Amino acid sequence: MPRTEGPGFDTLHKDLDRLSHTEIAQMHAFRPVWRLGLSVLGLVGALMLVLALSGAAPGLVAVGSGLVVAAWLGMAIGANDVANSLGPAVGAGAIRILPGLVLVAVAGIAGAVLAGDAVTARLAGGIVKLVPLVDGTQASMAMLAALVGAASWITLATGVGLPVSTSHSIVGGITGAGAVTLGIGGVAWGTVAMIASVWVVTPVLAGAIAAGLLVLLRTQVVDAADRGAAALRWLPAMVALMCGLFAAYVTLLVVQSPLQLWVELSAAAAASVVGLLVTRRRVLRELAEHPRKPSIKRLLRPALLAGVVILGFAHGANDVGNIAGPLSVILQERGGGAVGPVPTLVLLGGGLSIAAGTLFFGRRLVNMVGSGITKLNAGRAFCVSLATAVTVLGASHLGLPVSTTHVAVGGVFGVGFAREWLDRRRNRPPADMPVEETQRRILVRRSHVMTITLAWLVTLPTTATLGAVTCALIFWLTGI
Template sequence: MSNNDFEAGNLETLDRDLGRLSNLEIATAYAARPMVGPGISLVFIVLASLLAAVFFGQSSNTLVVIVAAGIGAYMALNIGANDVANNMGPAVGAGALSMGSAIAIAVVFESAGALIAGGDVVKTIAKGIIAPDSLPTAQVFIWAMLAALLSAALWVNLATWVGAPVSTTHSVVGGVMGAGIAAAGFAAVNWPTMTKIAASWVISPVLGGAVAAAFLWFIKARIIYQPDKIAAARKWVPVLVGIMAGAFASYLALKGLKKIIKIDITTSLMIGAAIGIAIWAIMIPVIKKQSEGLENRNKSLKILFGIPLVVSAALLCFAHGANDVANAVGPLAAIVQASQSGDFTHAISIPLWVMVIGALGISFGLFLFGPKLIRMVGSQITKLNPMRAYCVALSAAITVIVASWLGLPVSSTHIAVGGVFGVGFFREWDATRRMKKARIDVPTLPEQPTEERRRRKLVRRSHFLTIIAAWVITVPAAALLSAAIFTVISLISG
């Protein structure tokens, strides 16, 4: 054998070995990838507990607060993984945002909402579900809040794992109720409040779906089905963007800025009307310029709705951060206050470090685990485009305003997902109507077989049934889990 042959053989062997090493590295990376999210989450939970140890200081309840901070961080991670998908899912499913852009925007606006305007809902979470004075001691109250926080976090984690977007608010409410019943009996629960929350299971998705379907009908009738779609869009898109701006201005004034300034429903509507008219006037020349040179087809209309959809998703995230951060830190703030002063019957104040845990936890949870639910809401229930996704975002803001005006407690999760269902079912109805009309106009068109009609359904029934089932059992499941956890804690501590 010549030297050249020998060298060639060695090089070939080396290439094979390097190839095996490369494949091994790829396989190792693939195997390790599922552990990255849980690993980072564990580090965050430990850091949150250390933060609590630093800021809370030394007292007899320091260990309890450290544990509660870790559980609060775990709950915040789950809120980011599950709840935020409802705001970003439609924009991603419609192709207006990439997954990376959606996560980046959501992280910024969720954190801003939590830190700037968050905290108002805490008193409802800690005080509105059970009567604190029905609990015998501050220690029992602390155990009840700890059980509520852990049970809600575990339930939301399970829901995310099976791919069901559930209400984190209802999860915490169920947790507080279950622990309260275990601690002081059924009389401790504020049943009128619980009745309203149960009613919102039906009201939230139905109202959200109806509003989204109504806007989609308007867009189809006034723009999509018009002979000159671009001319119709120039007229109506500024109006729709103005309605969106007005709705979100009212939404943020009413729900998102309570920590800064207290605004009633009438004032918020006046603010919304003024901003809506101003944005409508501004958007007329903008849409006119943006529509120049566009072809007279539906694909061109998607361009005109892209930016409004992105803006609406960002604003929804801000409002969500302002309100739903309380689901993570409400019970934690109550535990901190009761541990510091022994007072658990008066208003709860939230320390800044507690809010930071909530804001960062939501952001990390979205970044690490959010894509699964974003894909579910955005593309796996029904197919969305920018017009349909815009209707979902708009319905979320308007439904919350209407519900606040009527004094109904509603879930942002139920409204947003209900909006997606509403859009999908409206598309089914509209497609069936147009098919029947086409058969009347052209009698020779054949009737579709039953199996073909079933296959062409535009809303996936399996996801619909899974999500509805998860909604119905959220409060009782969280309550039972919380009661069991409270009982175990009481036995261990007693």
């Protein structure tokens, strides 16, 4: 039966449908990276076998194979998640695709280098403390097994059309490889449980933030009696606050001096002024061109552009740990010693691999996601993007790896429920629709919850098993 649409219909089911289209688009756009992944896994397998049979040093096997797998994982991350950062802004016309890809790539590198050390350190030594409990060769081989196990699952899952998280995969891979190396008791199961609980909490938190932002945007701007005056009053202030807080956060990461507070406040003030002036100019131009009915889509372009930078930075800060965490152990000097500070070059290399995936493979995906079929409304996209960025940055600061996509889905749910609450509050009666359509919408919502839950439940034990099997196989091949 065809759908019946009306002004009172909620929009959550539409956004969830768009997410379904986005997931399908990701699978199609990810095919070149998937084929590359198959080649990488085959190359690494052959490399390990040849080096093992030739009697080469196990450390050489770990470094060579680890660099290859880590580079592919970084490109996969950059290719698959770029739509979360760039899709809304491209769909709203705030930026063209090519400059947007460059902007996301640069922001991701900055996030990886400036804020990626906390998540990297957690993955390098917070789940299993391989160094100095085992010799450097065993530690390197265990982390190589974790990378191979995660990469194998991501490649397999992508091939069968199951969207999974790189962060979930690498945590599982490290857990399984660490259990083989140190025994079950060598795994910090409390840390694993904490990380897993954060995977549940962060989508809910993002939903709450996105809902609050939407309520503010709807009540104070969209539904205001004088939309133009309301936009001039609220939007520049919102963007100024975004830019100021982000500048303060970055300054906190970079500046280490007795004058840090004053430098932080100065940077926040300068960024706030720039954000305020740019947004105010955009709003005044829109009001001059369309005084009777200014477009929220055009009004929000500066905010969406700021969201691209912040979300790209957050993405780099959190996801670089998936590469740099295991790789920092593999590249360490062998022979004992505690895990030191994460080398900046490792973070930079991880950021560059993510940026390469964004630039080389991201255009096709953003084209699909930014099309009229899959894009979110500009206002809802702004709320989801900002909520996702804030949540992911917070998790990164605490050293907790999370799934950017799952956090974004939580934001979509929050926005959808907030719209329904606002409609009920205004006593807007829902339009009549068939029972079949009502049931379909319930199923759409349940399907997304089940997809996230299934990915969360399946990925961790699967990648732990793959990491354990790969680790045992590597130890056998190399005679460790």
